[in-house]
Amino acid sequence: MSENYTALYEQHKKAGASFTDFGGWQMPLKYSSELAEHHAVRKSAGLFDLSHMGEVWVTGPDAAAFLDYALVGKLSAIAVGKAKYSLICNADGGIIDDLITYRRHSPEEGVDKYLVVPNAGNAKVVAAALKDRAAGFDVVVEDASAETSLIAVQGPNAEAILLALVPAEQHALVTELKYYAAVEVSINGQDLLLARTGYTGEDGFEIYLPNVDAAGLWEALLDAGDGHGLIPAGLAARDSLRLEAGMPLYGNELSRHVNAYAAGLGPVVSLAKESDFIGRDALTAIKAAGVGSTLGQKLVGLKGAGRRAARAHYSVLKDGSLIGEVTSGQPSPTLGYPIALAYVDVEQSEPGTVVEVDLRGKAEPFEVVQLPFYKRAK
Amino acid sequence: MSKVVAELKYSAEHEWVAADGDGHVGIGISAVAADALGDIVYVDLPEVGSTVTAGETCGEVESTKSVSDLYSPVTGEVTEINDAVVTDPALINNDPYGAGWLFKVAATEEGPLMSAEEYAATNGGEL
Structure with missing residues (x-):
């Protein structure tokens, strides 16, 4: 590597x-x-x-319209000086990356300017996808990551x-x-x-x-x-x-095989925006089907009853049957008990549901809890 | 570099063994292992009176970032465990060869063990 x-x-x-x-x-x-x-x-x-x-600058008269097309959120709606969390998806709704996009002031009349921040491992892929999607838009995509x-x-x-x-x-x-x-x-x-x-x-x-x-x-x-x-x-x-803080990590909770609704990121997707965007048809169908995802699974928080922690890829069970998989987990330093994120069957995803996680051969009880695990006092 | 204590013997699974001369041995994990694991937050030790077998798992050590099995470097009956590390697993990070010892065994047999020099050479520790 x-x-x-x-x-x-x-x-x-x-x-x-x-x-x-x-x-x-x-x-x-x-x-x-x-x-x-x-x-x-x-x-x-x-x-x-x-x-x-990564840091990818998107500049041009069509910058706002372009990002509305390239990403799932309505980036044209954010004010200069503000930022928005969004996703860049494939046509099938799979997540290429999660991003923060900042709208910046442009000194040039009629030109919009945005800074798109992808994850490290996805920076090149995102920059390439944005350049690819820019065809037909009056916009310059510049990868300044290096x-x-x-x-x-x-x-x-x-x-x-x-x-x-x-x-x-x-x-x-x-x-x-x-x-x-x-x-x-x-x-x-x-x-x-x-x-x-x-x-x-x-x-x-x-x-x-x-x-x-x-x-x-x-x-x-x-x-x-x-x-x-x-x-x-x-x-x-x-x-x-x-x-x-219950925040997803690309590669653990998010991937090309996961859609926004399953990941609990439905509100990030703007099906209401007028313009077309890549992934719209697939995401519309997934939402209409009314399940968390095509797999019928949903991302949840788990709280361990014992001291041993669940780790990524451990199996989640209900009455001995496989109902999901842990994507991230460890002992919470602040809370003092094990916490984990896991995709589980939608039927077992309600807070309060008690499930088990297979901790290297021994099933230990975990409870589905509301996210985030930790919220700072305002 | 993580410290390796010259007077001890070491297993390939990073346990140290301290002979006390009458067949009872003290066992812990090396600083190399403790540093690699990161902050240890949970330790599961064999019970006093149980029999452990050289090369087989007898517990686990869990850090914030990972978990690893504890392998017994010797065969025999567990005679004592360090309750202090169960209560405060950070002792293993802070003093892996002293206050962070794990358990003692009336050893009848030793598994393959390395000298401190051999262990340091293969695992990047500092004598």
């Missing part, structure tokens, strides 16, 4: 990170203890290198840490920035794109910037976070945080 290194690789090495391959990238798995990193994000703040994520770094500060202290690097006259831009919105702000002396988004279930920010500036900002954020409990956090903590 070809290995990519982010612009922050040396910073991670210096900090003693252990690395893992993720989507073709050498990424920090953890620096010291993934539990400590997880708790830091819940209680104070964590610093993440997410430069493996030149762009992404640094996230997540946790209750994220805003205070960030403000230390923002000039006072721009503080309001940060403090008034809404969830799923983005703004150009001077951070550490540079005008950068700052988004209030994340994948942890906490308040937090994601900063897009050129690779050459990544190391400087990383160090500046660590300095600013001194006294705010900020520590660098790896992909292990990122995974346990997103699981507690």
Whole structure:
């Protein structure tokens, strides 16, 4: 497998990170203890290198109409400065990737500008699919993934840490920035794109910037976070945080063999938008059939009654019969009990239903629970 | 690099064995294994009085990221288990060769074991 290194690789090495391959990238798995990193994000703040994520710019007079056609959501409806979670699907409704799309200000009259952020492992596929789907639209699709770094500060202290690097006259831009919105702000002396988004279930920010500036900002954020409990956090903590927040991970919960309705992402699909979009016919039929998916399965949360955790690919049983499969699972560091996401038969998907998970030969009880597992106090 | 203690013997499955001279041996997992597992949050140990067999599973060690079987490096009767690690599995990460020991066995037979040098050479540990 070809290995990519982010612009922050040396910073991670210096900090003693252990690395893992993720989507073709050498990424920090953890620096010291993934539990400590997880708790830091819940209680104070964590610093993440997410430069493996893709960045695809879509610009042109038809940009809004094009994204309405290429993605399942109505991207033309989002205001400049806002963001939207969406999916790019195949004609059969299978999910190619889940994405965040930001609508940006374009200086040119009559031209719209969007930033589409796919997952690391799908960045090239998404960029290619967008270029492919752009035929007939007056739009330029530009994959800037290789030149762009992404640094996230997540946790209750994220805003205070960030403000230390923002000039006072721009503080309001940060403090008034809404969830799923983005703004150009001077951070550490540079005008950068700052988004209030994340994948942890906490308040937090994601900063897009050129690779050459990544190391400087990383160090500046660590300095600013001194006294705010900020520590660098790896992909292990990122995974346990997103699981507690009930957020799907492409490759685990989402794939080309899963449709939006089964994954609980029905609201993301806009069948009401006027324009055609790729996947519309298939998704319309799936929704009309009235089941979670063509397989009659649905993504649910499971809470373990014991201490042993369910893991990806373990079988879910009801009275000894196979009714589904775990897609992600581990002991929840915040909640103190095992949690898992699993696709189960729709008939067994109601919260309160008790099922079993085959934990390496021994069936242990788990209960279907409402997602998310963890929700921060507002 | 993860530490390997010179005075101990090691199994291919990353258990260490400490002989106390009268046939009773202490058993734990190496720092190499503990570091690879990540933060350990649950440990399932054999019961006192039960018989364990060299090379066979006798429990499991679960971390936030993964789970792995515990293999007994020796055959014999379990004479003592470390209740402290059951209550606080983080002891295994913090002190795998000391407070993080797992169980003791009245050993009648040893499975194939390596010297610390051999184990460190094959598993990337540091003596």
